[in-house]
Amino acid sequence: MKRKVSMFRQNGKNYIHLDDTEIYYKNLESLYSYIESEYDINYMNFAYVTLCSSTLEASLNYIIFHYYINEFGPIDYKNFADSLINIGFKNKLHSTPNIVTESKYYFNSDCFTIKTLEKLISLRNKILHKKPLLQSTELDLEKDLKLGKRIELRNNNHIELITKNECQNFHKAIMNFRNEFMNPFIEKELIITDLVKEK
Structure with missing residues (x-):
C-alpha cells in the first residue's frame, strides 16, 4: 500500500512524516464488509465501533x-498541536475545523454526519x-429469590446493544467526514457542504 510521505526541513535538520x-x-472498509455480509456476527459490531472511533x-x-x-x-508545531490533540474527543471534533481554517469554516451541528459522529x-x-452501574430496586431480592420469583434487571452493557443499522450510520458518517472535510482540507479544496459551513 502506497502512503503519503511529507518531508520538512528546519534549522538544518530533515524530518519525514509517513x-x-x-x-x-x-x-x-474491510471490517465493514463483514458487517454488511449476510451473516449476523454481533461481535463485529463492537469491533466496528471501536475501529470507527479510532479512525x-x-x-x-x-x-x-x-x-x-x-x-x-x-x-515548533508540537507546542501548538498537542494542546488541541489532547482535548476531549467531542470537543476536538467541534473545535478542529474552526481552528485549522482560522475561523473560516465550522461543522454544522444539526447535520446527520455530526449528530452520528457525536453518537459514535x-x-x-x-x-x-x-x-x-448500581441499580436501585424496591425488590426484596433474598425473599423473592427464595419464592422463585423472576427478577429482571436493566441491561446496561452497550456492547450487546450495538446494531448493524447503527454501524451502517457510523460508516456513512465517517465517510462523509472524510470526503467532505478531511480530504478537501488536506488538498486545500474545502467547500461548503451539508457538513461544512462558512462563518
Whole structure:
C-alpha cells in the first residue's frame, strides 16, 4: 500500500512524516464488509465501533498535525498541536475545523454526519470506559429469590446493544467526514457542504 510521505526541513535538520491514516480507513472498509455480509456476527459490531472511533480520532489528530506542522515547522508545531490533540474527543471534533481554517469554516451541528459522529463518540466512551452501574430496586431480592420469583434487571452493557443499522450510520458518517472535510482540507479544496459551513 502506497502512503503519503511529507518531508520538512528546519534549522538544518530533515524530518519525514509517513501518513498512515489510510491504513485506518482500509481496515475500516474491510471490517465493514463483514458487517454488511449476510451473516449476523454481533461481535463485529463492537469491533466496528471501536475501529470507527479510532479512525475518526486518528483523522482529527492528523488534520491538527498537518495544520500546525505547516504553520510552525517540525520543531515548533508540537507546542501548538498537542494542546488541541489532547482535548476531549467531542470537543476536538467541534473545535478542529474552526481552528485549522482560522475561523473560516465550522461543522454544522444539526447535520446527520455530526449528530452520528457525536453518537459514535458517546458509544465509544461507554464501551471503552465502562463504569459499574448500581441499580436501585424496591425488590426484596433474598425473599423473592427464595419464592422463585423472576427478577429482571436493566441491561446496561452497550456492547450487546450495538446494531448493524447503527454501524451502517457510523460508516456513512465517517465517510462523509472524510470526503467532505478531511480530504478537501488536506488538498486545500474545502467547500461548503451539508457538513461544512462558512462563518
